[in-house]
Amino acid sequence: METAATAAPAAVIVAIDGPSGTGKSSTSKAVAAQLGLSYLDTGAQYRAITWWMVHNGIDLTDPSAIAAVAGKPEIISGTDPAAPTITVDGTDVAGPIRTTEVTSKVSAVSAVPEVRARITELQRSIAGSAEQGIVVEGRDIGTTVLPDADLKIFLTASPEARAARRSGELKGADVKATQEALVKRDAADSSRKTSPLAKAGDAVEVDTTELTLQQVIECVVTLVGEKRAAK
Ligand SMILES: Nc1ncnc2c1ncn2[C@@H]1O[C@H](COP(=O)(O)OP(=O)(O)O)[C@@H](O)[C@H]1O
Numbered sequence: 001m002e003t004a005a006t007a008a009p010a011a012v013i014v015a016i017d018g019p020s021g022t023g024k025s026s027t028s029k030a031v032a033a034q035l036g037l038s039y040l041d042t043g044a045q046y047r048a049i050t051w052w053m054v055h056n057g058i059d060l061t062d063p064s065a066i067a068a069v070a071g072k073p074e075i076i077s078g079t080d081p082a083a084p085t086i087t088v089d090g091t092d093v094a095g096p097i098r099t100t101e102v103t104s105k106v107s108a109v110s111a112v113p114e115v116r117a118r119i120t121e122l123q124r125s126i127a128g129s130a131e132q133g134i135v136v137e138g139r140d141i142g143t144t145v146l147p148d149a150d151l152k153i154f155l156t157a158s159p160e161a162r163a164a165r166r167s168g169e170l171k172g173a174d175v176k177a178t179q180e181a182l183v184k185r186d187a188a189d190s191s192r193k194t195s196p197l198a199k200a201g202d203a204v205e206v207d208t209t210e211l212t213l214q215q216v217i218e219c220v221v222t223l224v225g226e227k228r229a230a231k
């Protein structure tokens with residue numbers, strides 16, 4: 001029989017939500033890698049289904065057209081935090097899902113209830129089969145997808161800080177235009193009827209505006225350690 005000192009730590013489910021540019025992806029990947037957990041970028045899944053709709057000429061101004069084909073593409077997420085992957089019907093779409101076109105259309109596609117039901121089911125199945133546990137990042141993970149997560153984090157940062165971070169990634173991007181696009185997408189994601197971007201009542205809110213990425217990672221790792229110790 002294993003003693004408490006040698007037993008493997010219990011699987012832990014961590015939900016990290018928040019608006020764009022708050023540090024969800026960078027923090028989640030680093031925390032998962034450091035703690036030996038799986039990692040799931042749910043935004044990449046919504047981007048992947050949006051990419052498929054654009055690629056297949058679906059009318060994205062018509063929610064019923066989106067709903068009618070929501071079950072068609074097969075989306076597979078690789079959950080190794082050191083090398084996350086995403087494919088649609090076997091095609092690697094890690095690059096194409098980051099284009100400005102997909103970014104500008106993803107909020108419309110992800111607001112459709114049939115799309116959310118499909119992707120939510122996929123997310124629950126991935127989280128349920130992660131043996132060591134998983135860090136899942138998105139917009140509605142703590143509120144809807146995994147309401148029983150062991151730890152829920154809600155990251156925030158000022159629009160200025162978020163836009164500066166995002167334009168730093170997109171070479172030559174105008175900070176003001178980036179900020180406008182980002183604020184518009186957050187408003188759409190927060191105001192949709194089906195599982196909007198929102199902080200769960202029991203989530204820990206971390207304002208990352210004045211924190212370095214390393215500080216945010218350390219904060220989350222500490223919180224996970226506390227939850228594990230209490231399990
Ligand atoms: N606390 C932070 N301070 C400075 N830059 C950060 C911080 N957190 C993340 N970043 C940078 O901001 C950009 C966006 O971070 P990302 O993790 O993709 O955010 P999100 O997933 O919330 O959209 C990345 O280039 C990342 O390195």
Ligand SMILES: Nc1ccn([C@H]2C[C@H](O)[C@@H](COP(=O)(O)OP(=O)(O)O)O2)c(=O)n1
Pocket residue numbers: 019020021025042043044046047106107110111137138139140141185189
């Ligand atoms: N759990 C989630 C994750 C993302 N989405 C939607 C809404 C977001 O604007 C898009 C893209 O998410 P993503 O996390 O890739 O966006 P950023 O990296 O923050 O720019 O997907 C969602 O509706 N629910």
